[in-house]
Amino acid sequence: MKEYSHEFAEYLFHTPSDFEKTGGLWIIRAGRNKAKADYQVGPRMIECYSLHFIISGSATFLYGNDTVTLSKGDLFCLFPHQRYSYHVNASASDSDLRMYWLAFDGGQAQSVLKRLGLTPELPYLRSIQSYEHEPVIVRIHNLLREKKKNAGELELVSLLYQLFAHLSEQPSSSLSTFGSVDWLKRAVQYMDTHYMEGITVADVVEVAGVHRSHVYNECIRLLGLSPQHYLTKLRMNRALELLFDHKLSVTEISLSLGYPDLFAFSRAFCKYYGKSPTRYIADRR
Numbered sequence: 284m285k286e287y288s289h290e291f292a293e294y295l296f297h298t299p300s301d302f303e304k305t306g307g308l309w310i311i312r313a314g315r316n317k318a319k320a321d322y323q324v325g326p327r328m329i330e331c332y333s334l335h336f337i338i339s340g341s342a343t344f345l346y347g348n349d350t351v352t353l354s355k356g357d358l359f360c361l362f363p364h365q366r367y368s369y370h371v372n373a374s375a376s377d378s379d380l381r382m383y384w385l386a387f388d389g390g391q392a393q394s395v396l397k398r399l400g401l402t403p404e405l406p407y408l409r410s411i412q413s414y415e416h417e418p419v420i421v422r423i424h425n426l427l428r429e430k431k432k433n434a435g436e437l438e439l440v441s442l443l444y445q446l447f448a449h450l451s452e453q454p455s456s457s458l459s460t461f462g463s464v465d466w467l468k469r470a471v472q473y474m475d476t477h478y479m480e481g482i483t484v485a486d487v488v489e490v491a492g493v494h495r496s497h498v499y500n501e502c503i504r505l506l507g508l509s510p511q512h513y514l515t516k517l518r519m520n521r522a523l524e525l526l527f528d529h530k531l532s533v534t535e536i537s538l539s540l541g542y543p544d545l546f547a548f549s550r551a552f553c554k555y556y557g558k559s560p561t562r563y564i565a566d567r568r
Contacts, residue, residue: 284315289323292316295427302436307391308443313423318342318371318380325368332384332396333361336416340380341372346406349507359407360396361386383420387443395447397475405504416448466491467501474510478517481541484510519555522548526564533560 284291292314299309311331318340326345345368352372353359361367371380400408423442426435443466470491474482487510488495501508518540520532525536552560 284317288319289321290316293424297427297439300436303440304389306389306440308387308389308395308440308447310423310427310439311386311388313383313420313427315383315386315424316381318382320371323368323370326366326401327368328364328366329361329386330363331386331388332363332392333384335359335361335369336383336385336420338381338417339378340364342369342382343372344407347403351407353407353409356410357407358411360401362403362406364400365403365406379401383417385420385423385443385446391393399447399450404508408423411450416446419446419449431560436549451499456500466493467498467505470498470502470510471506471513474514474517478514479541480540481543482514484514487514511526515551515555521561522552523563527567535559 284293293316294312295313297310298388299311303309316457336358337353339355341352343350343352344359346359346365347533351359354372355378359369391395396402398452399411409428419442423439423446426439431437470487473490474487477486484498490500491498499509502508502513506513510517522540524535525531525539526533531539534545537545540548542548542551549559552563556563558566
């Protein structure tokens with residue numbers, strides 16, 4: 284590793300080939316480090332996804348308006364275009380902070396992370412690492428060090444999927460931050476899957492199988508949003524994608540998102556973004 288101002292680190296960069304980009308996931312860079320006492324990264328953002336595995340020590344991770352302290356065995360994920368920062372946990376004195384990281388992109392990236400329970404609203408997992416993960420990461424590092432043209436492409440791709448397969452097998456993955464609350468996992472997955480089909484909070488509560496107030500309180504605690512606000516966020520994010528795609532009219536978008544009519548969609552959109560769909564598009568041109 285090379286010494287830098289705030290860490291000892293090795294940075295391994297990779298330019299994915301056209302072949303790699305035909306798949307769902309590809310590696311962009313990887314690395315490892317040992318932090319110094321004044322170690323801090325950010326605030327900043329990146330253009331891809333990046334998993335950081337804490338091998339020893341403790342780190343404080345700041346994302347959005349939230350802060351969490353993570354330690355050995357935990358991991359956190361940086362999402363594209365999201366502001367973040369992290370630094371050594373000054374109160375921890377048991378060992379130095381050491382991490383592996385792996386940055387990647389691809390059409391399957393967000394869905395793969397969601398299967399693990401990682402979202403921009405909840406971008407970390409506790410006690411997720413096992414003895415199976417480190418050899419995979421080390422092999423990825425070795426392949427990137429070799430830097431042979433077209434060498435190891437298939438192995439790099441397979442190792443990336445292998446790493447996610449191992450992570451998904453851990454008890455704490457797949458919305459693991461919800462612990463053993465299976466009903467909450469079902470409820471969130473139900474909203475993620477069916478938000479464009481006009482489902483209501485009552486439908487979510489029925490899937491959860493617990494009292495409405497309990498669903499509300501747990502969603503607030505773990506997602507930072509009520510079930511209704513979470514559904515609205517999913518629909519409004521998709522609404523922008525459809526609006527700028529220009530293939531559907533505003534009426535067609537409203538019906539595609541599960542709203543009963545154009546008026547209901549426009550009212551919800553205006554409440555969320557502060558302006559009507561047509562005005563929003565006009566202002567962005």
